[in-house]
Amino acid sequence: MRFGHFDDAAREYVISTPETPHPWINYLGAEEFFGLISHTGGGYCFHRDARLRRLTRYRYNGLPTDGGGRCFYLNDGGEVWCPTWAPVRAPLDRYECRHGLGYTMIAGERDGLTAEILYLVPLGTNAEVHRLRLRNRSGRRREVQVFSLIEFCLWDALDDQTNYQRNLSLGEVEVAGSTVYHVTEYRERRNHYAFYGVNAPPAGYDTDRDAFFGPGRGWDHPEVPFAGAARNSRASGWAPIASHQVEVSLAPGQETDLVFVLGYAENPPEEKWEAPGVANKAPARALLARFADSAAVDEARAGLKAYWEGLLGTCRMRSNDPRVDRMVNTWNPYQCMVTFNLSRSASYFESGIGRGMGFRDSCQDLLGFVHLVPKRARERILDIAATQFPDGSAYHQYQPLTKRGNHDVGSGFNDDPLWLITAAGAYVRETGDHSILEETVPFDNDPNDTATLFEHLRRSFHFTLENLGPHGLPLIGRADWNDCLNLNCFSTTPGESFQTTQNRAGRTAESVFIAGLFVHAAADYTGLARAAGKPEEVELGASAAARMAAAVADHGWDGEWFLRAYDYFGDKVGSRECAQGQVFIEPQGMCVMAGIGLADGRAARALDTVRARLDTPHGLVLHQPAYTRYHPELGEITSYPPGYKENAGVFCHTNPWVVIAETRLGRGERAFEYWSKIAPAFREEFSEVHRLEPYVYAQMIAGRDAPRYGEAKNSWLTGSAAWNLVAINQHILGIRPEWEGLRVAPCLPAHLAEVEVERRCRGAAYRIDIVNCGTGAAPQVTVDGHLLEGTLVPYAAPGAVVAVRVEV
Numbered sequence: 001m002r003f004g005h006f007d008d009a010a011r012e013y014v015i016s017t018p019e020t021p022h023p024w025i026n027y028l029g030a031e032e033f034f035g036l037i038s039h040t041g042g043g044y045c046f047h048r049d050a051r052l053r054r055l056t057r058y059r060y061n062g063l064p065t066d067g068g069g070r071c072f073y074l075n076d077g078g079e080v081w082c083p084t085w086a087p088v089r090a091p092l093d094r095y096e097c098r099h100g101l102g103y104t105m106i107a108g109e110r111d112g113l114t115a116e117i118l119y120l121v122p123l124g125t126n127a128e129v130h131r132l133r134l135r136n137r138s139g140r141r142r143e144v145q146v147f148s149l150i151e152f153c154l155w156d157a158l159d160d161q162t163n164y165q166r167n168l169s170l171g172e173v174e175v176a177g178s179t180v181y182h183v184t185e186y187r188e189r190r191n192h193y194a195f196y197g198v199n200a201p202p203a204g205y206d207t208d209r210d211a212f213f214g215p216g217r218g219w220d221h222p223e224v225p226f227a228g229a230a231r232n233s234r235a236s237g238w239a240p241i242a243s244h245q246v247e248v249s250l251a252p253g254q255e256t257d258l259v260f261v262l263g264y265a266e267n268p269p270e271e272k273w274e275a276p277g278v279a280n281k282a283p284a285r286a287l288l289a290r291f292a293d294s295a296a297v298d299e300a301r302a303g304l305k306a307y308w309e310g311l312l313g314t315c316r317m318r319s320n321d322p323r324v325d326r327m328v329n330t331w332n333p334y335q336c337m338v339t340f341n342l343s344r345s346a347s348y349f350e351s352g353i354g355r356g357m358g359f360r361d362s363c364q365d366l367l368g369f370v371h372l373v374p375k376r377a378r379e380r381i382l383d384i385a386a387t388q389f390p391d392g393s394a395y396h397q398y399q400p401l402t403k404r405g406n407h408d409v410g411s412g413f414n415d416d417p418l419w420l421i422t423a424a425g426a427y428v429r430e431t432g433d434h435s436i437l438e439e440t441v442p443f444d445n446d447p448n449d450t451a452t453l454f455e456h457l458r459r460s461f462h463f464t465l466e467n468l469g470p471h472g473l474p475l476i477g478r479a480d481w482n483d484c485l486n487l488n489c490f491s492t493t494p495g496e497s498f499q500t501t502q503n504r505a506g507r508t509a510e511s512v513f514i515a516g517l518f519v520h521a522a523a524d525y526t527g528l529a530r531a532a533g534k535p536e537e538v539e540l541g542a543s544a545a546a547r548m549a550a551a552v553a554d555h556g557w558d559g560e561w562f563l564r565a566y567d568y569f570g571d572k573v574g575s576r577e578c579a580q581g582q583v584f585i586e587p588q589g590m591c592v593m594a595g596i597g598l599a600d601g602r603a604a605r606a607l608d609t610v611r612a613r614l615d616t617p618h619g620l621v622l623h624q625p626a627y628t629r630y631h632p633e634l635g636e637i638t639s640y641p642p643g644y645k646e647n648a649g650v651f652c653h654t655n656p657w658v659v660i661a662e663t664r665l666g667r668g669e670r671a672f673e674y675w676s677k678i679a680p681a682f683r684e685e686f687s688e689v690h691r692l693e694p695y696v697y698a699q700m701i702a703g704r705d706a707p708r709y710g711e712a713k714n715s716w717l718t719g720s721a722a723w724n725l726v727a728i729n730q731h732i733l734g735i736r737p738e739w740e741g742l743r744v745a746p747c748l749p750a751h752l753a754e755v756e757v758e759r760r761c762r763g764a765a766y767r768i769d770i771v772n773c774g775t776g777a778a779p780q781v782t783v784d785g786h787l788l789e790g791t792l793v794p795y796a797a798p799g800a801v802v803a804v805r806v807e808v
């Protein structure tokens with residue numbers, strides 16, 4: 001069952017009923033101001049930091065799930081309804097939500113009156129613009145009252161939900177013209193305020209929530225719009241809101257636009273006031289003036305379109321399967337940009353008050369956007385590297401505003417440092433910019449302790465080598481990629497962190513996954529060492545990788561698959577000797593991706609085990625059998641009910657590793673099958689099972705051990721976005737930047753018969769025609785009519801257009 005459809009030409013997902021199984025959201029903003037918006041107008045916005053500069057309030061764990069947001073109540077001759085359906089939920093004759101690239105449009109129609117709201121954050125502004133377009137399609141004049149409503153958050157979203165004894169006495173607003181200004185704490189230490197204005201003279205306004213709602217009422221039935229009269233209330237403490245009442249009279253066929261601006265403004269401390277006690281409104285007025293008419297909104301929308309077309313033009317494809325095209329062209333890179341902008345901070349599963357940026361998460365996210373925004377990727381790499389410790393280890397998280405490591409979580413996740421190498425490798429392969437390796441970067445943000453970026457990478461690499469366990473495999477520390485495999489932790493107290501509680505500092509627990517990752521990263525490391533002119537590190541890297549692969553062969557192989565780990569006691573994890581958790585996906589994917597076992601057949605056997613033991617119609621589960629009871633010696637992984645999250649859920653981040661691994665064996669059919677099982681566009685047709693947005697990847701789909709098997713959770717901010725992009729673009733389509741050229745080595749399923757890809761790289765454009773004859777023979781590549789030996793297309797000069805033809 002579908003709840004909408006893709007409009008590929010417009011690059012929109014069109015939702016045709018407000019009653020989706022969960023709020024289906026989109027993101028507004030690409031720079032400093034962001035909004036989350038659901039298909040019924042729910043959500044909130046913030047400036048830069050979702051916790052500390054939250055403009056509007058949102059109730060996680062609310063009921064209904066998605067109450068509030070940006071509301072427009074229409075009182076049409078006594079009948080009150082919302083174009084977004086919610087929160088009033090009066091039946092509509094027509095409803096449609098279009099989530100597009102950086103904007104959302106929601107339209108409702110009732111009794112011949114249509115209301116269409118366009119929501120966007122124009123480039124270069126710190127504001128959401130809401131344009132309400134009313135059209136009278138009936139044969140009679142309509143007198144419509146529009147009541148807007150947003151509820152302010154008292155800035156710090158965590159404090160806002162907890163510190164009522166203080167906060168309920170703080171709220172302050174000013175009203176000037178058609179704008180409500182939220183000035184709470186502006187009298188003291190804040191130099192910023194929020195505002196909500198409209199480009200029409202209001203008949204009234206409200207700024208006090210309780211006056212607007214009336215006693216005991218919720219969002220679905222506030223008194224003011226039902227009574228048809230604003231109360232001109234003035235908030236003083238309690239809960240400040242902004243609501244305008246605008247009277248609209250429409251002749252038959254007539255249409256009118258109202259432009260609302262929900263913005264954020266800052267003043268220099270010495271220019272805070274325009275009169276004693278009166279906030280300086282100049283920056284707000286400038287922004288309101290910019291959107292005084294509807295044409296400015298059209299212009300902003302065109303600007304956004306050009307911005308996104310420019311970015312996503314980096315890689316474009318056309319094939320006979322529109323589901324592939326829409327993932328590759330639009331939704332997957334779009335999601336990757338959202339993970340770039342938001343990391344893991346704010347979604348409908350991340351509350352925006354929690355964790356900072358993850359070291360490994362940010363490094364992996366980069367793999368999905370480095371080709372889109374290489375300059376910003378460069379900065380990101382340097383920021384991340386600056387949080388590294390001098391011994392090569394890393395803080396697990398850092399705070400985006402201060403860019404400092406997070407002491408609460410600390411370090412000791414021993415895979416972290418290696419991801420920095422993969423990120424730097426991806427950047428240099430994409431851009432050819434070796435100069436980044438020479439950049440001076442501090443350790444732990446200490447300006448007195450600095451080294452080149454290459455030296456940081458060297459220490460990352462050597463950190464693994466200096467932290468090997470009894471079998472010559474890397475020590476796992478607090479956890480590796482699987483945050484929940486906590487082999488040194490032994491937590492038995494409810495509520496404490498599984499990761500940072502370490503009551504046994506062991507040097508026995510080893511990770512085969514990190515061993516695979518080390519070999520995988522070594523390919524980038526040796527390439528980077530060559531680029532940096534360090535021949536000794538090239539050699540050392542290659543021989544260390546060979547030794548690690550040998551250690552995996554000797555101690556990391558369980559007979560038919562790669563072992564997962566050795567625990568604190570030296571017992572095997574992910575072995576046929578285990579009662580549960582016998583086979584894990586991570587080492588199979590990562591070791592084969594790294595090339596381990598390709599020559600001796602173990603790679604194929606490992607992947608055949610994945611096929612036999614982990615494959616399900618909804619994707620590959622993390623391990624089998626699922627754990628049915630808590631094991632302190634394994635940690636959080638066994639805390640989840642079977643089939644959810646790290647306990648044998650379909651963790652979408654790991655599936656593309658197996659996809660890539662399958663392409664290493666040339667098994668394109670299987671690779672594609674695995675990818676398509678979790679790719680949202682392919683899951684659209686059973687949205688009632690999947691339940692989340694059919695246009696973005698989710699972190700997890702419940703595995704077959706779970707009662708709600710097939711149901712997705714945690715959409716948008718997940719490493720699944722980047723890795724699936726790498727899998728489909730670089731390994732199924734097979735187009736990937738390498739050190740000396742663009743590799744064009746497709747590994748396609750038979751049904752993708754003809755594929756055209758345009759890829760920009762290092763300033764040149766490659767027009768790649770892939771003809772898939774399905775013969776299984778090695779690809780034949782011609783470049784500008786000349787047959788190549790192999791599949792590596794040499795980089796062309798910037799500005800060049802290169803015609804590539806591949807026969808597979």
Ligand code: GLC
Nearest residue numbers: 358360361481482483484646
């Ligand atoms: C989450 C974390 C990520 C971790 C994964 C598996 O996605 O953000 O860092 O690798 O879970 O535990």
Ligand code: GLC
Nearest residue numbers: 483484498499636645646699
């Ligand atoms: C990751 C995992 C999650 C776990 C968390 C702990 O996000 O996905 O299951 O609770 O790490 O830090």
